[in-house]
Amino acid sequence: MGQYIIGIAGNPNCGKTTMFNALTGARQHVANWPGVTVEKKIGHINAGTDSVELVDLPGTYSLTAYTQEELVARNFLVDDRPQAVIDIMNADALERNLYLAVQIMELGVPLILGLNMMDEVRKSGKRIDSARLEELSGCAVVETVARSGRGAQELLRSTLEVAAKQTGEWKALNISYGPDLDPVLCEMEKLIAEAEFLTDKVPARWTGIKYLERDEDVIIKGRMANTELSEQLEAMAREVAEHTRKTLNMRPDALIADYRYGFIASMIKDVVTYPASSEDRISRSDKMDKVLTHRFLGPLIMLGIVYLIYEITFTVGEIPMGWLESLFGLLGDAATNLLPPGHLQSLVVSGIIDGVGGVLGFVPLIMFMFLMISALEDSGYIARMAYMLDRIFKIFGLHGTSVLPFIVSGGIAGGCAVPGVMATRTLRSPKEKLATLFVTPYMTCGAKVPVFLMLAAAFFPEDSATVMLVITLSAWAMALLVARLLRSTVIRGASTPFVMELPPYRMPTLQGVLIHTWERTWEYAKKAGTVILGISILLWAMMTFPELPADRVAHYEAQRAAAQSEEQITTIDNAEAEEAVRHTLAGRIGTALEPVSELAGFNWRVNIALTGGFAAKEVIVSTLGTAYSLGEVDTEEALPLSERLVADPAFSAATAIALIIFTMLYAPCFVTVVTMARESSWRWAAFSVVGSTCLAFVMAVLAYHVSKAFL
């Protein structure tokens, strides 16, 4: 009986997460590693009398601590000292996958090698002698196929055996780094061991290697622990670096990598046997790539796939969306019947149920989109999209992998910037990540769609579909141009290398896709339950208080009493509603902004709607409806409002264009801002709010005057 913490490490695309899911099932939860936005997944397993906490480390190719993921993985091994680590390896690319394993062995953590994807290895005719690998590496080796769950239980059993036997004791592997580095490394090891320098956590030789590799993280920790010795070690490393530069024209870190691969090559020689005809074997993935990334066909197919996602999301997602809407309608009716008319009823029905319902209504759409994007991601296609688009994105100072956040945010109209902003985690470079974060909310998210649809239907009824397409494309153009501007001003700097693996195409597993979809959808739904609830209540209050003074109410009462027809009463009702809205806090803000917003053709009503839209873009249409004193306007049935807008002499087609542009570009909604701050910093989020709003205003003013001149 025992309690174990077991880490699960591996390269990206090696099936690590699939294995993690197979081992833990639904008993897992997601969090972030403290201080960084790298995902942390923990699962609990009860194996007989043992209780295991399985920690899914971020996928890395190495433990060099160059990226956040690598640093997180390494710090977990060093600081948390798990009893054992499972390294899941894509056995089909054993050589490269062993590079990470060798680094874990050098650290000395008890290691179990999971040779995954053995089905693919067998299919390709390759043979892997896992008994020989076990002998040569000194680690337990288990053959698995994570997709079908085969070998999972055996892997867990071996791991627990190793953990129980070795009881957390580290036995580091020593590799020879050749005649240039070995002598100095020996000397360093002796000095480190004598001074007990960092040896409570890591082997002495490992620290020496890190000094030779000029590993900043270790050197900083070393300086804090023992400045004098650290300086001595740094000097030794510098000296040998100078020597290798002169004699071999190489730096020690390059030399170390070469020797590690040399060690792996000597090990693998005995383990892997290739079929005689392997030279002309063209794999299925290569054949697919010939078509899917073809010079002309590739981009066309990509457009087709993007279109398909859009179609399926909207046609299929619409159905459960309708159910949810009726559910919230029923809830609203029930609350109206249960509660006496008055402020409480209004708060519950208009504030809470409508506000939260409006956001939760999008959950089915988000779910379907994530279902498809997760499937595409797991199939390996998203990597091809990044590959095909990198050249274009590079021109604008972004990275091929920026594609994913763009699409999730509404690059195909209908996404949501919140998961989009979260998707920027896949970007390794901080600069490109910041630029992507900033422009990602320009995309046409699901909340902006009703606004654009309503305006398009009102002012360009003949070609509203074309207008929607133009809007989506303009959003991309603006995002790319602003990114270019940012990358040449505020976040200048060289582009990050695009050294990326193209994983072979694989059929996504249902479990993996469902878990991914669930995690992301839940994140969105949680926001509706918390932040949006607060904002809805706040907005409701702003649009309700202060109320009309008693004498004005009495004035309208008197008018109504004197009214002759039903029609007159409606006119009076509308006039009262308009005055009431103008009198509230929101109305006063809207009116106060009029002198400035007039430049873009916006009146006080539009101002109220846009102010509300900062909370959540979903409320723009409904707020505009209220402000145009139509009472409650369902965002799905926006037509009466569009007629009203066309009838308003102050609202022209030019105003509509300016409003579309402003809505596209101005401050991201509040929840996105919070998410953005979590992914970067509050300063950057604040800059995004102010910067984007200024840009939006300038563009809107420009658009208003240009279109007024031409239309």
Add this chain to the structure above:
Amino acid sequence: MAQDMCLRKAKVNQRLKIRTVSADGELGRRIRDMGLIPGTEVTVIGKAPLRDPVALRLRDFTLTLRNSEADHITVTPLED
């Protein structure tokens, strides 16, 4: 004996052996972590629609990198 050349100049389907990797710092480390070290055999298996990045096959997997990164790598073409 074939002439050494820059990886950028390699043609699709050409088999090559890496001679030198001159990049330092993050780029150098990423390139080496992925297994692009001297002595490795690679084949250019494709180029993106705009001719950049390129896709390479090495050690049983496929890797992409930009032309500007390929500039740091010299290769020797292998005779078939």
